Structure formats: C-alpha cells, structure tokens
Amino acid sequence: MLSEQSTPVIRATLPAVGAAIEDITDLFYRKLFDTHPELLRDLFNRGNQANGAQRQALAGSIAAFARTLVDHPGTLPETILGRIAHKHASLGITSDQYKIVHKHLFAAIAEVLGEAVTPQVAAAWDEVYWLMANALIAIEAGLYAQSGAAEGEVWQPMTIVERSAETPGALALTLRPADGTPARPFRPGQYVSVQVQLPDGARQIRQYSLSSAPDRPEWRISVKRVEAGAGPAGEVSSWLHERARVGDVLTVSAAFGDLTLADGDGPLLLASAGIGCTPMLAMLHHLAATGSSRPVTVVHADRTPADHAHLDELRSLVDELPHAALHLWYEEPDAQAPAPTTPARVSRGRADVSTLPLPHDLTAYLCGPLPFLRTIRGDLLRHGVAPQAIHYEVFGPDLWLAADQ
Incomplete structure (x- = not known):
C-alpha cells in the first residue's frame, strides 16, 4: 500500500509523469544500454527496442501501476504484475537487476522532469518503484520455486x-x-x-x-x-x-505464462488469430486427453487456409470433443478451406464472435495481434461476458497492460 504521505504527491504528479513517461523510458533505456551493453545484446529484444514497443510497454506498466495505487488503495494490479513476472522468469531475470533498473530509471526521471523532481516527489516515486519491484520479485521467486529452478537459472x-x-x-x-x-x-x-x-x-x-x-x-x-x-x-x-x-x-x-486453462466444467471460448493458435492447441490437446465434455467454441482467423498453421490438427482435436464447434474466418478463402458441409463453419473476412450463440457465463482465452484482441474482447463485453472471465496473450511487448483493470 502506498503511504499516506506519498499518495497525494503521486496523485498530483501522475499527470506530469504520465505525459513525459515515454521520454523518460526512452532516456532510461539509452542510459541503461550505454552502461550495460550486454543487456541489449543478450537479454532485451533488439527488434522491440528499435521499434519502440518495449519503451511503450514499460511506460504503460509504470503508469498503470501508479494509477492503481492512487485510485484503488490497498490493492495491486495483479494482472499487470503476473504477466510481467512470468515474462521476467522466462528470461531469467534476477532480483539484483532491479537495482540497476532503479538507478538508470530515476536518473532519467530527474533529467526529463528537472526541477519538478523535488526530494518529496523523488521519495514518493521511489516508493512506487519499490512497491512494484518488490511485488514482482516476490511473484518471480514463487515462479522459480514452482519450476524447481534457482533464481534466474531456468x-x-x-x-x-x-x-x-x-x-x-x-x-x-x-x-x-x-x-x-x-x-x-x-x-x-x-x-x-x-x-x-x-x-x-x-x-x-x-x-x-x-x-x-x-x-x-x-x-x-x-x-x-x-x-x-x-x-x-x-x-x-x-x-x-x-x-x-x-x-x-x-x-x-522452463515453461511460464499466465494464459493457462483453468479447471472446471463451464463453457469455453478459445479465440486466436495467426500463430496465436499455438496455446489453443495445447488447451485442446489437454481437453481431448482428459475426455472433457465442456462446451467449447473454437474461433480462428487467418489470411488464407494455406497460412493457417496446424489446421488439420485443429480440426481433428475439435472433432474429438463431443461439445465443440469450430468457426474459421479467412480474409482470402481458397480451395484449401474446409467445405461448408464439414463441422467447421468457414466465413470470409475477419472474425466476428458477435454472430455466434455464445453463453454469457463462458470463460474466454484469446491470443493474437492487439487489434484482434481488442475487437474480440469488446464484442464479448457487449455480449455480457464478465471482464474477469476474458484472458489474453498478446504478441510481443504488452501494449495493453491495463486492459483488464
């Protein structure tokens, strides 16, 4: 919980920090890599650094975390923290690296905001940082223990x-x-x-x-x-x-990730686009192997059937489940598409779950590009599906970290 003395400071300075956060994270990464070039070479995704995606993701996570501390005292944004912690554990991040990040991040904050960073402001944002860092360190320690690995040795x-x-x-x-x-x-x-x-x-x-x-x-x-x-x-x-x-x-x-199929017997929606089909295949394999009778609606969108990886495997797995339905959308259907008389429903264009007879009490798992996730999630919310029942995995850095908050 953010302290009483820091809460009004963060509330007052959050707009200014939020407006400058991308400049801050840009300068942070430049300072970090100037001092530790090995981190860019051997840890950080150079492509995401080049296109700015990692900078945007870091900015979004910091702003969302601080906003939660102010708007919802006594709580932490578990969705944000869990997703970051799993990614960190899969990279072998260690607790001592948070001290390196702290040093260069606060140097960037001071340089960008200048005289606005009074000792009181610096102390308040320092508290925010370590609340977030210590929460992540604790979650990551648990993940390492679950995987049977020492810290970072994954x-x-x-x-x-x-x-x-x-x-x-x-x-x-x-x-x-x-x-x-x-x-x-x-x-x-x-x-x-x-x-x-x-x-x-x-x-x-x-x-x-x-x-x-x-x-x-x-x-x-x-x-x-x-x-x-x-x-x-x-x-x-x-x-x-x-x-x-x-x-x-x-x-x-070791294996990590929080987009995991929960136990239960309620209805499911597994919706993917492109190579986002891969976690859905693992879920379907599990459901088939355990003889599940859960109602399962499987949705996949792709450019063409020829671009649809594991198409035959997907159809076979859906056929094994007694209460499963497969809906496919292709921007450019061709002769390889399943015929309309097969169990799969094939449509032209982009996926549209609003046309499907979905129960309101379903649990949804989504994986694909960000525009796909936004569209499907929006349709499900309008359909009456509870926000907490919609889980997602996005390609690359998560630029939508606050979506479930």
Missing part, C-alpha cells in the same frame, strides 16, 4: 528431434531435453523462451507458446517467421527457419 539444453514446415511461414520444432529425460509437464497455454547465438555474437531471446499436449515427453514450439515490413525482420525467427535442424541443441527456458 535454462536447459534441448535437442531438436523433429522439424516440420506447417506453412510457408510457420515452422514447428519438437524438442526433448538433451540428457534424454522426458520434458517436464507444463500447463496448457504456457510458453518458453528460446535463446540463440546470432552471427554477430549476440544471444537473443524470444518467447514461443508450447503447442503440444502438456504431458508428452517432448515439447513443441511453432515459429512464425517475422518478415521485414513496418519493422526489421525477426532475428531469432529467421535464424530458426534458416539454421535449426534435427539434432541441433537449443537453449530453452
């Missing part, structure tokens, strides 16, 4: 035992621990980090959802190649597509 060598091209732009890699032991079970919906050494020596890390059944002795990740467009081409996805072969050993983290 990495393991895993051998590629199978490689398959799911679509021209999506590659599936099946992985097994290099020591020959079975892979650890994971919760359906979780992801892992993969670290690769690039030609310039950098060891870049990216997260990929586990798309296989959770209790199999191998893990499977599905990697969409990120092509150059509005931003640079994906460094790690391109490396994996071009160089990863059966028999190669990858450095892979």
